[in-house]
Amino acid sequence: MSLKNTLLRVAEFQPRPFIAPIWNPRMRVLAIQDRIPFHVNIEAPSPGWWKIIPSFKLNGIWTETGTLPAAPWEIYEFLEQLPRFYVITLFRVRENTWLCVPYNASDAQQRGWPASTPREVYLVAENISPLMCVSVRKFANVLLYDSPGERLAETSPNLRMAQEIIRQRELELEKSKKEAVEAARKLEESNSIEGKIKDNLDFMGANLIQWEEEGEGIRVTWEYEGYRHSSRITRDAGVLSAGICLDGTDREHNLSALVAVIQEARELHRFDMPEESYI
Numbered sequence: 001m002s003l004k005n006t007l008l009r010v011a012e013f014q015p016r017p018f019i020a021p022i023w024n025p026r027m028r029v030l031a032i033q034d035r036i037p038f039h040v041n042i043e044a045p046s047p048g049w050w051k052i053i054p055s056f057k058l059n060g061i062w063t064e065t066g067t068l069p070a071a072p073w074e075i076y077e078f079l080e081q082l083p084r085f086y087v088i089t090l091f092r093v094r095e096n097t098w099l100c101v102p103y104n105a106s107d108a109q110q111r112g113w114p115a116s117t118p119r120e121v122y123l124v125a126e127n128i129s130p131l132m133c134v135s136v137r138k139f140a141n142v143l144l145y146d147s148p149g150e151r152l153a154e155t156s157p158n159l160r161m162a163q164e165i166i167r168q169r170e171l172e173l174e175k176s177k178k179e180a181v182e183a184a185r186k187l188e189e190s191n192s193i194e195g196k197i198k199d200n201l202d203f204m205g206a207n208l209i210q211w212e213e214e215g216e217g218i219r220v221t222w223e224y225e226g227y228r229h230s231s232r233i234t235r236d237a238g239v240l241s242a243g244i245c246l247d248g249t250d251r252e253h254n255l256s257a258l259v260a261v262i263q264e265a266r267e268l269h270r271f272d273m274p275e276e277s278y279i
Contacts, residue, residue, distance in 0.1 A: 013033075013034070013036050013038070015031065015033055015038055015040070015054040015062055016033060017051050017052060017053045017054075017068075018031050018033070018051070018052055019049065019050070019051055019052075019070045019074045019075070019077075019078050020042070020049075020050060020052050021048075021049055021078070021122070021123055021139060021142075021144050022042060022044040022047060022048060022049075022050050023047050023097070023122035023123055023142070024047070025043065025044060025046075025047070026041075026042065026043050026044075027041075027042050027044075028040070028041055028042070028061070029042055029052070031052075038054075038062055039060075039061050039062065040052060040054050040061070040062045040063065040064055041061055041062070041063045041064070042064050042067070043064075044067055045067065047095075047096055047122070047123060048069070048070075048096075048123060049069070049070035049074075049075045049078075049123065050067040050068065050069065050070055051067065051068040051069070051070050051074070052064045052066075052067060053065060053066035053067070053068070079137045079144065079146050082137035082138055082139055082144070083111065083137065083138045084135055084136070084137055084138075084146065085102060085103075085108060085111070085113070085135075085136050085137075085138060085143070086102070086103035086104065086133055086134070086135055086136075086149050087100035087101060087102055087103055087121065087133070087134060087135075087136050087143070088100060088101050088102075088103055088131060088132070088133060088158055088159065088162040089121075089128055089129070089130055089131065089132045089133075089134055090118060090130060090131075090162060090165055090166055090169070091130055091166060091169055093120060096122070096123055096124045096125070096145075097120050097121065097122050097123075097124065098120070098121050098124050098128065098145075099118050099119070099120055099121075100118065100119060100120075100121050100134075100136070100143070101116050101117075101118050101119075101158050101161060101162050101165065102116055102158060103133055103149075103158060104157060104158070105157050105158050106157070111138075116158055116161060118165060119143055120143065121134075121136050121143045121144070121145050122142060122143065122144055122145065123144055123145050124145040125145060126145075126147075126148060128148065130166055131159075131162060131163070131166070132148065132149075133148075133149040134146070134147065134148050134149050135147045135148070135149045193211070193218065193235055194208070194211065196235075196236065196237050197211055197218075197220055197233075197237060197255065200237045200254060200255035200256040200259075201222050201255065201256070201259065203256045204224070204256050204259040204260060204263075205224065206222050206223065206224040206259045207222060207223045207224070208220070208221075208222050209221040209222055209223055209228065214232060217232045217233060217234055217235075217240045217241075218232070218233050218234070218235065219231075219232055220232070220233055220255065222255075222259070224259055224262070224263060225263070229262060231255070231258060233254075233255055237254050237255040237256075238253075238254055238255075239253045239254060239255065239257075239258050244262060
């Protein structure tokens with residue numbers, strides 16, 4: 001066949017519908033028909049096995065205009081052409097995606113899966129559970145779910161490793177749960193502390209600028225009638241350090257009272273703080 005005929009054949013090529021595993025909502029798929037490779041941009045309704053209907057070409061890329069669910073026999077024919085691995089399931093990472101390790105580590109390493117690294121298996125159809133042996137197929141560098149395998153043997157070389165990965169996963173989840181609970185508790189406490197501070201300041205018409213933890217107390221910066229002041233208080237708004245000299249009576253006040261005391265001191269010109277402390 002001459003180069004001209006080949007180019008003409010490619011130019012006149014119209015791809016036929018074909019089956020494809022789609023594990024992402026949007027993908028670019030490479031297909032080959034009549035020994036002609038072509039790419040198709042796909043937007044599938046959901047992850048799964050779909051019959052793709054290419055329709056028009058833009059900038060050298062075909063785009064599908066229709067997707068139909070693939071028939072079971074079509075999925076079977078597709079998978080039968082791919083190399084098979086047996087794997088041990090670990091845990092679900094998405095709705096139809098599981099993490100797994102190879103059932104036989106040495107066999108997997110010889111076939112390009114080194115070190116028994118956990119990998120994702122896409123398009124899991126059945127309701128499976130951890131530590132099951134299932135059959136998967138390798139499509140390019142992606143693992144596709146095939147079918148349940150035999151009952152998991154206690155002698156599996158990777159069983160102990162799979163159990164340890166699941167145990168570590170459970171520990172991580174438990175740690176994350178505790179951290180989330182603690183974060184929620186701190187947020188609630190923070191909101192409660194900030195609420196108390198605001199209530200005390202609002203009572204006197206003062207505004208909260210910022211607050212932060214400082215040792216066992218809280219450093220509060222607030223503003224009243226154009227003057228900014230900083231005080232150190234307890235979590236229930238009692239005064240630890242007023243920020244001005246109160247002759248050792250700081251702890252006899254709360255934040256509301258402190259606003260009134262400072263305002264009175266300002267009116268009586270009895271401030272001992274430098275002028276640059278105010279804005």
